[in-house]
Amino acid sequence: MLERIVINNLALISSLEIDFCGNLNVFTGETGAGKSIIVDSLMLLIGARYDKSMLKYGEDKGYVEGVFYTSDTKPLEELGIDAEDGTFIVTRKFDKNGKNDIRINGKTFTTAMLRELMAHYVDIYGQNEYQSLLKLTEQRKILDYYVFKNDGDALNNQRELYNEYTATVKQMSRLGDERARAQRIDILRYQIDEINSAKVEEGEEEKLVERRHVLMASERIKNALADCINSLDSDEGAGSSVGEAVRALSSVSDFSDVYSQLYERLRSALIELDDITECVKDEIDKMDSSERELDEVVTRLDKIRALKNKYGAYPQMIKFLHDAEDELKKLNNGAEEYDNLCGKALELENKLYKNCVLLSDKRRAGAKKMGERIVSELNDLGMAGSKFEVVFNDKPSRDDFTQKLTAGGFDEIEFYLSPNAGQPLLPLAKIISGGEMSRFMLSIKLITGDLGNIDTMIFDEIDTGISGAVGLEVAKKLCKLSRGRQVLCVTHLPQIAAMADAQYYIEKREVGGNTSTTVTTLDRTGQIGELSRLSGTKGVSTSSDKNAAEMKDWADAYKKGIS
16 A cells, blocks of 8 residues: 655655555545646556656756555565565655656656556546547457456466467468468578588687788788898807807807806897897798788678678577478478478467357356446446447457457457446447446446555546535445545545544745745644535534534544445
């Protein structure tokens, strides 16, 4: 559940912190006071898109932070979030350039990742859900959630079979007919031969680049070697000078061990100089073929790089080669492989059809039970005489079911409703009004909420188009719902506000020429005053506050009776 929210520089809010209770939290206030800002803040915490227009005017940056607690830490652990005590903190920081930073317990997340994670913990009803409920895909999701939430084996099996079937069909498509197969074989043979004939070695490109660098500097190297020979091997070179020194010491080496040792050292140096001279001469002789070798190196480099552009660097090239050889082997046995795939596809189709029929039977049975529950909830919500039905397409035959085959089966469904006795059942989008949609959505949330483990449910505009006795029934439903989970609700109805376990009054104030939205946690006296205002009799009737107190007493007694 959401324990606390901190809001900084969002719309008209400068700085705000709200602590929530674990049951029914109600927000009230005048129209335009800023209730939508609170909802926007909550939406940001569960993955809504941030727009820079949300930042408070004149500020450079802001943030929204939510402190949550859950007993189900598995989704967090799967994402590497440390939440052993069940507490996790979601932070959205944003700036005037439209950038925002999302962190959960300090770990960075994307908006999509946040949205996916928070779907395990928070469910929200608002205008977007109102519109999405009219989509057939959303209606199918609701039905499947009701039917398969606690028994999803058949649906999981359908997804696995469907994925295997589509992969098999793709393989068949790749094999294609004989003409396409022959064309593919020619291409693969050319590619395999091109790679094999090149005989590229790992690291060869790097070695060639290094050798080319040396060869391109051959003139400079040759001049340096020639200067070296002149210094060593000329009449006045180092070799000649050292030779004279050796001859000079040779004549006196017998007179002293010192002269003898110096003589030997000089003679060794002369031998080394002679050897170096010969090596340098050999290198000069090699330079004569450098231009021809440079052409060969450049040509080889061009070939290797052309292959690299087509097939990737050496590791990717070798993988491509192995994959191509495997594919060629299959294509050479194409007719046999194609027949095997056809047999596999036929076997999978038989399994899929059987499973689709099973899914359809389960959906139809579940849809009937769900319809009965929805009608029961709608009756409680002042829509007595309503009829509801999930309309299915006809079951396709085995011969043509693949045309409607999906990972969820072959069923196409649509919600039909008759909100009033004597009216025909019609598609939801064609029959339902704003007030009816609010009650229908609440009935859906009540039913699916019983199935799920959602910690927090948020209702925005749940009271659209309703009042009086119906409003009281909606208040009772929200109260019952909040006994098993946390509920946050924005409302204008005194009946709902009276049921609040914690109530927050939102108002807009102007101070020093600046307008800001504030939130006040109401005590019992404040709640009674707000109920009087919501009832529309404050300042008109002297018994307004008394009536509001009686309403609050009745709500407290009702809560005590169901707790």
